[in-house]
Amino acid sequence: MAGIKGHELAKAALETAVLDAELRSYGMPLATYLGSVRERVPAGVSVGIRPTVAELLDDVEGYLAEGYVRIKLKIEPGWDLEPVRAVRDRFGADLPLQVDANTAYTLADAEHLRRLDEFGLLLIEEPLAENNLYAHARLQQRIATPVCLDESLHNAADTASAIAMDACRVVNVKPARVGGYLEARRVHDVAYAHGCRCGAAACWRRASAAPRTWRWRPCPAARSPGTRRLPAATSPRTSRSRCVLVDGHLPVPRSPGIGVAPVPETLRRFTKDRRDLYVT
Numbered sequence: 001m002a003g004i005k006g007h008e009l010a011k012a013a014l015e016t017a018v019l020d021a022e023l024r025s026y027g028m029p030l031a032t033y034l035g036s037v038r039e040r041v042p043a044g045v046s047v048g049i050r051p052t053v054a055e056l057l058d059d060v061e062g063y064l065a066e067g068y069v070r071i072k073l074k075i076e077p078g079w080d081l082e083p084v085r086a087v088r089d090r091f092g093a094d095l096p097l098q099v100d101a102n103t104a105y106t107l108a109d110a111e112h113l114r115r116l117d118e119f120g121l122l123l124i125e126e127p128l129a130e131n132n133l134y135a136h137a138r139l140q141q142r143i144a145t146p147v148c149l150d151e152s153l154h155n156a157a158d159t160a161s162a163i164a165m166d167a168c169r170v171v172n173v174k175p176a177r178v179g180g181y182l183e184a185r186r187v188h189d190v191a192y193a194h195g196c197r198c199g200a201a202a203c204w205r206r207a208s209a210a211p212r213t214w215r216w217r218p219c220p221a222a223r224s225p226g227t228r229r230l231p232a233a234t235s236p237r238t239s240r241s242r243c244v245l246v247d248g249h250l251p252v253p254r255s256p257g258i259g260v261a262p263v264p265e266t267l268r269r270f271t272k273d274r275r276d277l278y279v280t
Ligand SMILES: [Mg+2]
Pocket: 100, 102, 125, 126, 150, 151
């Protein structure tokens, strides 16, 4: 699909479906295909902007009680130093903590963002305008917190450029953002070869599994301590392969293909056209 420009989400969906079918024909789990060496991966959770710091602290406490081992705070101008300091004060310097700005700042905020350095964060994700590698490189020169790029990286070539100009020291690997698992593996390999950490997928080659197991987002359902159900690609009625958090970790699916099955009625609802493909 290299000849098709853009449309990464659509390409990722199609490629994943074909890859799933092919791997099922071999009886091979996606994790094996990707070179997975782990049975489970530690899970983090992303905590959104809250009306008050007190509510944020309550939420973080709840997630930690459920077993999450890493916390990501969403930040924006007006909601950055104070909540980060409060979480550090309350839960200690050892808590793996990171922030995601979702492009909310400009380079003029560099000195302000530098004040986050004192909190020992794992990373700051997408602080500046999307796709502006130059600005991120300028920012990285001025702050010690590692910059992590997410939306700005569309493929392995972008990733190589970003790393070469020191626009990021951590790479967020998401198959859907880069057009599928095959390009995601190349993104990982470029980052790994340059000593750059991979966020989100957290050692994704080892995490390697269905996309859901890579996500750090909380699930709106399931509240029992230590067992948070994630939204799976299968319906509650039919699923036996849903991801369940155990001791802060997610198991790597080991059934053939991507490890989860689509829900036929949901697929039908969104189907515009149908072609049958045969893997030979
Ligand atoms: Mg992000």
